Amino acid sequence: MAKRIVIDPxxxxxxxxxxxxxxxxxxxxxxxxxxxxxxxxxEKFCEGRSxxxxxxITPRICGICPVSHLLASAKAGDALxxxxxxxxxxxxxxxxxxxxIIQSHALSFFHLSSPDFLxxxxxEVAKRNVFGLISANPDLARAGIRLRQxxxxxxxxxxxxxxxPAWAVPGGVRSALSKTGRQRIKExxxxxxxxxxxxxxxxxxxxxxxxxxxxxFGNFQSLFMGLVTEDGSWEHHGGLLRFTDSSGSVIAxxxxxxxxxxxxGESVQSSSYLKSPYYKPMGFPDGMYRVGxxxxxxxCERMGVPQAxxxxxxxxxxxxxxxTSSFLYHYARLIEILASIExxxxxxxxxxxxxDHLRAEAGINKLxxxxxxxxxxxxxxxxxxxxxxxLIQKVNLIVATGQNNLAMNRxxxxxxxxxxxxxxxxxxMLNRVEAGIRCYDPCLSCSTHALGKMPMAVSLVAPDGxxxxxxxxxx
Amino acid sequence: xxxxRVATIWxxxxxxxxxxxxxxxxxxxDLAAKIEIVFSPVVDTKEYPAAVDVCLIEGALCNExxxxxxxxxxxxxxxxxxxxxxxxxxxxxxxxxxxxxxxxVNVLDRAYRECADNNQGIPNxxxxxxxxxxxxxxxxxxxxxxxxxxxCPPPAGRIKSLLVQVLExxxxxxEGANIKFG
Ligand code: SF4
Numbered sequence: 001m002a003k004r005i006v007i008d009p010x011x012x013x014x015x016x017x018x019x020x021x022x023x024x025x026x027x028x029x030x031x032x033x034x035x036x037x038x039x040x041x042x043e044k045f046c047e048g049r050s051x052x053x054x055x056x057i058t059p060r061i062c063g064i065c066p067v068s069h070l071l072a073s074a075k076a077g078d079a080l081x082x083x084x085x086x087x088x089x090x091x092x093x094x095x096x097x098x099x100x101i102i103q104s105h106a107l108s109f110f111h112l113s114s115p116d117f118l119x120x121x122x123x124e125v126a127k128r129n130v131f132g133l134i135s136a137n138p139d140l141a142r143a144g145i146r147l148r149q150x151x152x153x154x155x156x157x158x159x160x161x162x163x164x165p166a167w168a169v170p171g172g173v174r175s176a177l178s179k180t181g182r183q184r185i186k187e188x189x190x191x192x193x194x195x196x197x198x199x200x201x202x203x204x205x206x207x208x209x210x211x212x213x214x215x216x217f218g219n220f221q222s223l224f225m226g227l228v229t230e231d232g233s234w235e236h237h238g239g240l241l242r243f244t245d246s247s248g249s250v251i252a253x254x255x256x257x258x259x260x261x262x263x264x265g266e267s268v269q270s271s272s273y274l275k276s277p278y279y280k281p282m283g284f285p286d287g288m289y290r291v292g293x294x295x296x297x298x299x300c301e302r303m304g305v306p307q308a309x310x311x312x313x314x315x316x317x318x319x320x321x322x323x324t325s326s327f328l329y330h331y332a333r334l335i336e337i338l339a340s341i342e343x344x345x346x347x348x349x350x351x352x353x354x355x356d357h358l359r360a361e362a363g364i365n366k367l368x369x370x371x372x373x374x375x376x377x378x379x380x381x382x383x384x385x386x387x388x389x390x391l392i393q394k395v396n397l398i399v400a401t402g403q404n405n406l407a408m409n410r411x412x413x414x415x416x417x418x419x420x421x422x423x424x425x426x427x428x429m430l431n432r433v434e435a436g437i438r439c440y441d442p443c444l445s446c447s448t449h450a451l452g453k454m455p456m457a458v459s460l461v462a463p464d465g466x467x468x469x470x471x472x473x474x475x
Numbered sequence: 476x477x478x479x480r481v482a483t484i485w486x487x488x489x490x491x492x493x494x495x496x497x498x499x500x501x502x503x504x505d506l507a508a509k510i511e512i513v514f515s516p517v518v519d520t521k522e523y524p525a526a527v528d529v530c531l532i533e534g535a536l537c538n539e540x541x542x543x544x545x546x547x548x549x550x551x552x553x554x555x556x557x558x559x560x561x562x563x564x565x566x567x568x569x570x571x572x573x574x575x576x577x578x579x580v581n582v583l584d585r586a587y588r589e590c591a592d593n594n595q596g597i598p599n600x601x602x603x604x605x606x607x608x609x610x611x612x613x614x615x616x617x618x619x620x621x622x623x624x625x626x627c628p629p630p631a632g633r634i635k636s637l638l639v640q641v642l643e644x645x646x647x648x649x650e651g652a653n654i655k656f657g
Contacts, residue, residue, distance in 0.1 A: 060566070060627070064494055134503070134504055134507045145500050149498075162498055164628070266593070268595055269594070
């Protein structure tokens with residue numbers, strides 16, 4: 001008799017994500033689904049607003065990566081005005097994006113994921129969190145907290161606040177980098193390097209004992225997508241799109257994000273508010289692709305900065321062709337922090353960031369525009385259609401976490417297959433399934449909200465609704 | 476003295492208020508000695524516990540599950556704080572109310588029919604995806620709210636000011652720059 005296991009992050013309170021695991025007649029796992037259960041409707045209720053208001057409204061989609069929405073929205077505005085923004089404005093936007101990559105990746109590593117590797121998978125539930133880390137290893141916790149703070153301060157120095165700065169606008173940005181701001185960032189850089197290298201060492205030694213996690217935490221073939229520069233280097237805010245496959249071959253390159261709907265389709269899953277984008281030429285679901293740190297490192301040939309390039313070489317050796325294990329998202333994230341600090345450092349001596357030529361002026365010159373940026377979790381698209389007055393007629397948003405939806409489903413199934421045998425649910429599955437999802441650092445606010453540690457209960461339910469077996473993690 | 480039992484929760488918000496809580500940065504390390512986070516998206520607890528001293532609630536009420544859970548939280552919590560503008564006024568998520576009577580259907584149509592290429596249709600699996608409310612509403616339309624902490628998000632300093640007053644056993648008063656929206 002086929003059955004379904006529902007993993008409900010309890011809390012219909014938090015209630016933003018659930019997982020179902022389907023068993024076949026023999027009691028083996030046949031499939032799994034990851035459900036997102038929060039919906040707010042930005043794509044519709046922004047209609048009628050001016051395009052110039054969008055960078056103020058859309059960051060409220062997500063407070064973890066508001067800068068991504070701010071920048072993608074401002075860039076969609078640039079496209080509607082059909083302008084090239086001043087070079088200083090472009091660099092300033094990039095600097096803010098780097099600050100965000102640092103803060104968001106530090107949050108994922110130190111606050112959310114590291115308790116698993118550093119305190120251990122079997123740590124008591126009440127302690128397996130950032131506060132547990134604070135009491136077990138206060139120095140490391142403080143270093144991690146301060147690395148995130150460094151990223152947040154870059155954002156605040158430019159935009160006057162850490163979350164939801166009203167700073168980027170269609171055509172450019174409102175203000176440049178101040179001298180005191182520059183000084184403050186400069187002074188912090190050595191500490192940021194130190195913490196990042198510490199984290200890299202920690203993770204690499206973790207790898208030695210986590211062979212099985214590398215094997216089963218989302219290790220499968222898929223496509224990868226990300227922005228690259230013209231010469232195929234890592235890119236986070238400009239450039240064009242590239243798709244590669246698991247053998248590492250480029251299957252499409254230098255695609256213009258303005259035309260994304262020609263090569264990205266969106267599929268609906270009746271049990272989730274998170275849609276599943278796919279690569280159109282290969283259809284659904286074969287066109288499954290991953291985005292975010294792992295994908296960006298797979299699609300690029302080099303980081304373009306020396307220290308991160310040295311790490312990238314080591315990273316690339318972990319795969320044949322592409323690096324296919326999602327457990328290595330963690331490693332990719334740390335390499336991206338390193339690259340970001342190197343780029344921030346380069347900007348500190350760049351006079352373009354301190355000019356007063358920061359905004360291009362124009363009216364509406366196109367009725368449709370796309371803004372794209374690499375958010376910490378992957379490529380983010382904002383598509384706006386407007387009337388001649390710049391009032392929004394239609395919005396479509398493709399968020400990073402959505403693009404990883406198919407891969408997250410696959411990951412859950414892979415981990416469940418490893419840990420579920422017959423009707424018996426083995427307790428370790430709970431934390432492992434969560435940790436599998438956590439590799440993607442799903443920013444579910446962009447579509448829901450299951451940040452990091454999801455509380456969980458798993459029940460094995462027969463088709464007639466009888467609960468056959470129940471396990472809770474701290475039961 | 477026992478540590479203060481604190482919970483944090485999000486409904487229909489953007490998690491920015493929670494991020495602002497994390498912007499307390501190194502003060503979190505001091506806090507860890509004085510409070511115990513008994514339930515929160517950043518810790519692993521499975522059920523909303525009884526006898527919670529303070530609960531910070533982010534976000535507006537957007538769906539039926541949000542409302543059910545708010546009622547349970549109210550019963551088990553001494554001081555309930557509307558944490559941020561979405562919880563206090565409804566803020567950005569209430570923009571859908573302006574679409575009129577069928578807004579709950581219209582917003583779903585846009586996302587899952589008009590902006591989809593494959594398997595178009597509104598997600599509706601029973602027991603899995605919760606039904607949207609007809610109107611998005613702030614917390615105090617459903618339960619008594621003890622304290623309002625405005626801001627989108629409330630800056631970390633404002634959160635600290637409230638927590639410090641609670642920790643000192645006062646009933647918190649927010650004044651001046653600490654009561655701004657946005
Ligand atoms: S009040 Fe602002 S920061 Fe807080 S959840 Fe709402 S939109 Fe996000």
